[in-house]
Amino acid sequence: MTIDLVACKASVFIEPIHFRSEVLGYSPGVLNQLAWSCLRLDRLHHVINGNKAFKLAGYAAELNASKPWASFGGAFSNHLHALAYYGQKQGIETIGFVRGEDPRSLRQSLSPTLEDCLAWGMHLHFLPRSLYRSISQHSRLGMASKHEQQSALLEDAEWIPEGACGMPGIRGCTRLFQGIQLDEFDCIGIAAATGGMLAGALQSEEWRTSSQVKLIAVPVLKAKGWLEKDLLHYTGESYWPRLEFGWESHWGGYAKSPELLKTFCEEWAIATGIPIEPTYTGKVFYHCFKQWLEGRETEPSHESLLLVHCGGLQANRPWIQT
Numbered sequence: 456m457t458i459d460l461v462a463c464k465a466s467v468f469i470e471p472i473h474f475r476s477e478v479l480g481y482s483p484g485v486l487n488q489l490a491w492s493c494l495r496l497d498r499l500h501h502v503i504n505g506n507k508a509f510k511l512a513g514y515a516a517e518l519n520a521s522k523p524w525a526s527f528g529g530a531f532s533n534h535l536h537a538l539a540y541y542g543q544k545q546g547i548e549t550i551g552f553v554r555g556e557d558p559r560s561l562r563q564s565l566s567p568t569l570e571d572c573l574a575w576g577m578h579l580h581f582l583p584r585s586l587y588r589s590i591s592q593h594s595r596l597g598m599a600s601k602h603e604q605q606s607a608l609l610e611d612a613e614w615i616p617e618g619a620c621g622m623p624g625i626r627g628c629t630r631l632f633q634g635i636q637l638d639e640f641d642c643i644g645i646a647a648a649t650g651g652m653l654a655g656a657l658q659s660e661e662w663r664t665s666s667q668v669k670l671i672a673v674p675v676l677k678a679k680g681w682l683e684k685d686l687l688h689y690t691g692e693s694y695w696p697r698l699e700f701g702w703e704s705h706w707g708g709y710a711k712s713p714e715l716l717k718t719f720c721e722e723w724a725i726a727t728g729i730p731i732e733p734t735y736t737g738k739v740f741y742h743c744f745k746q747w748l749e750g751r752e753t754e755p756s757h758e759s760l761l762l763v764h765c766g767g768l769q770a771n772r773p774w775i776q777t
Contacts, residue, residue, distance in 0.1 A: 460512035484569035489763030505766020510619035513627025525550040526615040531770035539577035560744035620649035628655020676709035732771040
């Protein structure tokens, strides 16, 4: 069964947020006065969801499906997970270069994410972190270099940067807000990791033609400096006047999930019925909720807020089980 990623319409997955319990410290009556909505990208597809659906759609439109598709990611990579599943369904050979040592060499188990990738036919190659870092950082602004292809003995492969953060993926993400009237909201909360989804959102027709909505981008890793540089590379500065960064909400760096943040994610799911995880979506939702709390008595903000759910719940499985 093939998958038509282009057919994904995010706008049908907007739903109002209804607070059903007092676990967040406020009664549902108080919180439900807010006109908050959630763009449930986690519901696009049972495997390929979040921004990965849009990024893969961009690459699927431009890559040769008769060649292997190779990319990079960690042991819990949503990108590799989606790529492996898509490759199996489309009959495309996939290759994943994974950060770190093969845990099986240490008599340990693969992550649930990598177990799925293997089951879907992805060939896994593990790279020492220093080598992985040099390769993936180079590929972040484009396809892998000729040297990298030769070193991997995969000169004929189609290469996708880590997180699918290349121009095809960004072009796919310009469809993120398709069909949504953004000026119905005063602000939008969105996560930023490699910056591809953010760059696509800033170049979308809906964003460029909106007039007042503010975009709050919450970097989920210590990205100050290079994230702005990458956005300049991808978009230029013309889309930035209504862009605000939540630099302080990375919680120590990528995949850093202190207990306070995990507790917030658990309580949010109980209060709203919307499951979130602490690597991406949890950081965005916490940041916006905290801003609303801090300004509630003095300078009300975020009265009409669209929170973008990044998907990626599959990587949350080990945390949920503990």
